[in-house]
Amino acid sequence: GLLIAPEGGGQPYDRFRDRLMFPILDARGRIVSFGGRAMNPDDRAKYLNGPESPLFHKGATLYGLPEARRILGAGSKSDAAIVVVEGYMDVIACHQSGFANVVAGMGTSLTETQLNTLWRLASHVVLALDPDAGGQRAVLRSLDTARESLDRETEWRFDPRGAIRAQSRVKADLRVAVLPDDRDPDEIVLDAPQTWRDLIAAARPIVEHVIE
DSSP states (O other): OOEEOOTTOSOOEETTTTEEEEEEEOTTSOEEEEEEEESSTTOSOSEEEOOOOSSOOGGGOOBTHHHHHHHHOTTSOEEEEEEEESSHHHHHHHHHTTOOSEEEOSSSSOOHHHHHHHHHHEEEEEEOOOSSHHHHHHHHHHHHHHHHHSOEEEEEEEOTTSOEEEEEEEOOOEEEOOOOTTOOHHHHHHHOHHHHHHHHHTOEEHHHHHHO
């Protein structure tokens, strides 16, 4: 996916021209694709990922996963949280500051495959997405994905009319860290690591966040 062949024929050209490159690794640390950030502010796409391929599936990949697995313990479920941010720079800044339990999706909302990967690594997942409207929409989509895909247990409850009904409850601990309105994760963690630590520790259950 590094080159694109023009539809009308001619020489292939560089997909990631004038972009800062980020190697994307699979869970075993092998390069499977690249991401690129536009260096030209007039470029329509600020970030660009490589195309889907036999090696790279966007909805199954988490940026920073090999490093997070090493810190959380590959193959064993840790009591620590695993934190999900939005971008490559957020992950890099967190890792540089000593917070290696941070990953990012290849888009703003998590897929069922990504969530299941996260729950195999850690006892709870914290969403620390950008505080803009796009980040909040991603929180809502992540809740829907969790409700639809994760293990459930059934509870029997009385409804307001006194009838007994079965209610499924998601057996997962999904939380949201509330970030300041004007700051992204990479800015917070580089300027004030303790503030980042406190924000993650204060993350609240996702349903409580959505109601608020």
